[in-house]
Amino acid sequence: MQGAQQPAASPSRALAGGLSPAHDAAGDARALRRQIRAGRLTGQTSGLAPGCLQANLAILPAAWAGDFLLFCTRNPKPCPLLGVSDAGDPMLARLGADIDIRTDVPAYRVFRDGEHVDTVTDITRLWRDDLVTFAIGCSFSFDDALQRAGIPVPNVVAGTNVPMYVTGIETAGAGPFGGPLVVSMRSFRPADAIRAIVLSDRYPLAHGAPVHIGDPGAIGIRNIAEPEFGDPPVLHPDEICVFWACGVTPQLAIGRARPDFAITHDPGHMLITDLPADLKT
Amino acid sequence: MQGAQQPAASPSRALAGGLSPAHDAAGDARALRRQIRAGRLTGQTSGLAPGCLQANLAILPAAWAGDFLLFCTRNPKPCPLLGVSDAGDPMLARLGADIDIRTDVPAYRVFRDGEHVDTVTDITRLWRDDLVTFAIGCSFSFDDALQRAGIPVPNVVAGTNVPMYVTGIETAGAGPFGGPLVVSMRSFRPADAIRAIVLSDRYPLAHGAPVHIGDPGAIGIRNIAEPEFGDPPVLHPDEICVFWACGVTPQLAIGRARPDFAITHDPGHMLITDLPADLKT
Numbered sequence: 001m002q003g004a005q006q007p008a009a010s011p012s013r014a015l016a017g018g019l020s021p022a023h024d025a026a027g028d029a030r031a032l033r034r035q036i037r038a039g040r041l042t043g044q045t046s047g048l049a050p051g052c053l054q055a056n057l058a059i060l061p062a063a064w065a066g067d068f069l070l071f072c073t074r075n076p077k078p079c080p081l082l083g084v085s086d087a088g089d090p091m092l093a094r095l096g097a098d099i100d101i102r103t104d105v106p107a108y109r110v111f112r113d114g115e116h117v118d119t120v121t122d123i124t125r126l127w128r129d130d131l132v133t134f135a136i137g138c139s140f141s142f143d144d145a146l147q148r149a150g151i152p153v154p155n156v157v158a159g160t161n162v163p164m165y166v167t168g169i170e171t172a173g174a175g176p177f178g179g180p181l182v183v184s185m186r187s188f189r190p191a192d193a194i195r196a197i198v199l200s201d202r203y204p205l206a207h208g209a210p211v212h213i214g215d216p217g218a219i220g221i222r223n224i225a226e227p228e229f230g231d232p233p234v235l236h237p238d239e240i241c242v243f244w245a246c247g248v249t250p251q252l253a254i255g256r257a258r259p260d261f262a263i264t265h266d267p268g269h270m271l272i273t274d275l276p277a278d279l280k281t
Numbered sequence: 282m283q284g285a286q287q288p289a290a291s292p293s294r295a296l297a298g299g300l301s302p303a304h305d306a307a308g309d310a311r312a313l314r315r316q317i318r319a320g321r322l323t324g325q326t327s328g329l330a331p332g333c334l335q336a337n338l339a340i341l342p343a344a345w346a347g348d349f350l351l352f353c354t355r356n357p358k359p360c361p362l363l364g365v366s367d368a369g370d371p372m373l374a375r376l377g378a379d380i381d382i383r384t385d386v387p388a389y390r391v392f393r394d395g396e397h398v399d400t401v402t403d404i405t406r407l408w409r410d411d412l413v414t415f416a417i418g419c420s421f422s423f424d425d426a427l428q429r430a431g432i433p434v435p436n437v438v439a440g441t442n443v444p445m446y447v448t449g450i451e452t453a454g455a456g457p458f459g460g461p462l463v464v465s466m467r468s469f470r471p472a473d474a475i476r477a478i479v480l481s482d483r484y485p486l487a488h489g490a491p492v493h494i495g496d497p498g499a500i501g502i503r504n505i506a507e508p509e510f511g512d513p514p515v516l517h518p519d520e521i522c523v524f525w526a527c528g529v530t531p532q533l534a535i536g537r538a539r540p541d542f543a544i545t546h547d548p549g550h551m552l553i554t555d556l557p558a559d560l561k562t
Contacts, residue, residue, distance in 0.1 A: 190494050197475055198482045198490050209479050213471050214495060214521050240495050 025051035026274035029096060033272060037103045042121050044161045044268035045106060050144035053205060053277050054270035055082050055095065055135040056247025057105060058254065059123075059263040062087040065132040067175030071253055072134065074172040078181055078249035080137035080205045082275065088129040096274040101133045107266035109251070114258030116251075119266055126263065136247045138270050139184050141206035141277040145199055151192045154234055161268040162186065163227035164246050168220020169211075171249060176257035182229070182248040183211060183219070187239040196242060205279050212243040219243065229267040306332035307555035310377060314553060318384045323402050325442045325549035326387060331425035334486060334558050335551035336363050336376065336416040337528025338386060339535065340404075340544040343368040346413040348456030352534055353415065355453040359462055359530035361418035361486045363556065369410040377555040382414045388547035390532070395539030397532075400547055407544065417528045419551050420465050422487035422558040426480055432473045435515055442549040443467065444508035445527050449501020450492075452530060457538035463510070463529040464492060464500070468520040477523060486560050493524040500524065510548040 029049045035041040045054055060068050065087070072079035083095050092099040102124045110118040110126065120126075139162070143153045155162045162184045169181040188196055193213065201209040216224045224241065225232055229248055235241075254262045265271065310330045316322040326335055341349050346368070353360035364376050373380040383405045391399040391407065401407075420443070424434045436443045443465045450462040469477055474494065482490040497505045505522065506513055510529055516522075535543045546552065 190496075190499065191492065194478055194491050194494060197478045201479045201482075210475050211472065213475060215471075218471065218519065238499065 025049065025276070026096070028052065029272045029274050030098065033096070033099065033104045036106050037100070039121060042106045042269075045270045045272060046140050046143060046162060046268065047156050049272045051277050052141070053082060053273045053275040053279060054138040054140045055273055056138050056250065057101070057108075057263070057265040057271055058134040058136065058250045059101070059131050060134070060254075060259055061128070061261055062130045062132055064257065064259045064262075067177055067257070068134065068250070068253075070174035071171070071177035071250070072136065074174055075249065077207060077211060077245035078171065078247060080207060082135040082137055082205060082273065084135075085133040087132050090127060090133070092133060092135060095135055095271070099271070099273070101271070102127050105265050105269060105271050107269040109264045109266050111254055111259070111262040111264070113260060114255045114262075123263055128261075131263075134250070135271060135273070136250065137205040137207060138247050139200075139207045139244045140270060142200045142203040144277065145203065146196055149195060149199060151188065151196055151199075153186055155186070155231065158234060160231040162230050163233045164229035164248055164267060165216070165221045165224075165243075166228045166252065171253065177253040179249075179252040179256040181211070182246040182252060183243040184230070184246040185224070185227070185233060185241055185243050187233060187235050187241050189238055190240050193240045193242050200244065203278055206277065207245045207247070210242050210244045213240060216241055306330065306557070307377070309333065310553045310555050311379065314377070314380065314385045317387050318381070320402060323387045323550075326551045326553060327421050327424060327443060327549065328437050330553045332558050333422070334363060334554045334556040334560060335419040335421045336554055337419050337531070338382070338389075338544070338546040338552055339415040339417065339531045340382070340412050341415070341535075341540055342409070342542055343411045343413055345538065345540045345543075348458055348538070349415065349531070349534075351455035352452070352458035352531070353417065355455055356530065358488060358492060358526035359452065359528060361488060363416040363418055363486060363554065365416075366414040368413050371408060371414070373414060373416060376416055376552070380552070380554070382552070383408050386546050386550060386552050388550040390545045390547050392535055392540070392543040392545070394541060395536045395543075404544055409542075412544075415531075416552060416554070417531065418486040418488060419528050420481075420488045420525045421551060423481045423484040425558065426484065427477055430476060430480060432469065432477055432480075434467055436467070436512065439515060441512035443511050444514045445510035445529055445548060446497070446502045446505075446524075447509045447533065452534065458534040460530075460533040460537040462492070463527040463533060464524040465511070465527040466505070466508070466514060466522055466524050468514060468516050468522050470519055471521050474521045474523050481525065484559055487558065488526045488528070491523045491525045494521060497522055497524075
């Protein structure tokens with residue numbers, strides 16, 4: 001067991017191409033957030049900071065936060081909560097010591113009365129003392145685990161955003177929040193689909209195991225070639241579609257509830273946290 | 282946490298319909314083996330002794346045992362080894378203190394020169410001093426776990442034998458042993474199929490996660506309504522087929538190798554062991 005006695009960050013381990021130890025992964029996350037904060041990284045975050053949990057974002061006035069918290073609690077597959085801020089506090093220290101939610105996400109969507117009215121890369125000027133931030137787990141966190149297991153994730157391979165679809169499955173409502181479940185889709189050959197299901201189950205805060213496999217129509221998806229969010233998929237005839245609950249679901253719930261003001265991430269453009277991707281609670 | 286202080290076999294727990302503690306499950310297994318030994322139970326064993334590993338059986342002359350052991354080692358999904366006897370020893374004490382392999386399986390197939398020539402319920406008169414017994418894990422062991430999780434297993438619900446198919450997937454050969462992979466099939470609605478995949482992965486000695494989902498033709502199954510072993514399936518249009526590696530695979534490997542003499546279990550008629558169903562190694 002000589003390997004176990006080596007310091008985690010020893011050159012030999014790094015040279016051997018092994019997994020980065022956790023504090024190195026968090027170092028990647030911090031470096032990426034600095035780039036994002038400086039406005040030098042505004043693209044989607046799939047494949048970045050492997051080993052770190054990424055997060056969907058919903059920011060709501062305190063008057064709406066209680067019902068939204070209940071919505072997340074009742075819908076843990078699309079809305080696994082990583083953290084909730086105090087009202088007016090833009091810092092999310094539990095997710096990363098330096099995280100300032102006003103600057104550390106590559107792109108944001110601004111909603112007024114439930115309508116998406118603007119997309120911006122900084123919300124400092126929009127910040128209010130009554131805003132509550134919800135950080136919600138993201139399926140990007142297991143893409144790296146799949147790739148490392150030799151399971152090609154089509155959109156990661158292609159360097160595109162994952163396709164996301166509005167389904168006919170209704171979420172469990174809470175106060176004014178409700179609406180359809182949104183899913184992300186990755187296609188695999190059947191044997192890889194089985195392994196992807198088993199592996200993703202180990203990432204409960206990244207939506208865990210899928211919610212559906214096979215026929216898109218069975219969950220109300222009309223046209224697999226035309227996702228409502230993200231990029232269109234490239235499908236091969238020997239592949240099976242695998243659908244995971246998606247953290248874009250809250251954006252539709254916000255559209256349903258029509259709060260006077262809300263901010264979310266732009267789909268695919270996530271908050272990169274320091275938390276390990278396989279965190280269980 | 283009052284419940285944790287109760288003795289495991291307390292009457293209140295039994296009355297509450299909770300899971301049997303491990304030593305009770307083994308008690309069920311012993312009682313069933315007594316029935317089988319006495320010739321009063323000769324049917325298939327699906328659903329019996331929940332919580333206990335069931336085993337496929339291959340019994341070969343010592344001259345063939347080395348190559349067959351290598352075949353199992355090279356094909357761990359269809360052939361997860363639970364135990365191998367010494368030559369001539371009919372007892373399998375590691376799998377259950379009283380197990381006599383000559384009498385404790387409901388039905389056996391006798392092979393001569395690789396051909397299935399007879400089906401019997403006792404092999405005492407056929408026993409030889411050079412026979413080696415291989416006990417191989419069986420997917421029946423997780424059927425109970427699926428049912429307890431609220432996932433209906435079609436053949437368990439119907440009280441029939443699981444359908445088994447010869448595929449076009451070739452096993453890894455070893456000496457004269459080789460041939461196609463045999464699979465068992467259970468069909469589920471997609472959400473249940475996902476849970477069945479995740480749950481079965483926790484039972485590596487019961488074939489673990491499936492080897493295929495979806496289109497039967499993709500693994501060379503010509504007609505899903507006509508399994509080569511077991512009973513025909515009842516399929517519903519909203520279900521997806523899920524295929525597990527099957528311990529009948531060695532029977533086809535024996536057909537390929539054509540040893541002068543061999544005995545297996547009759548498909549579906551398993552050895553019930555005292556080992557816990559979720560045993561990992």
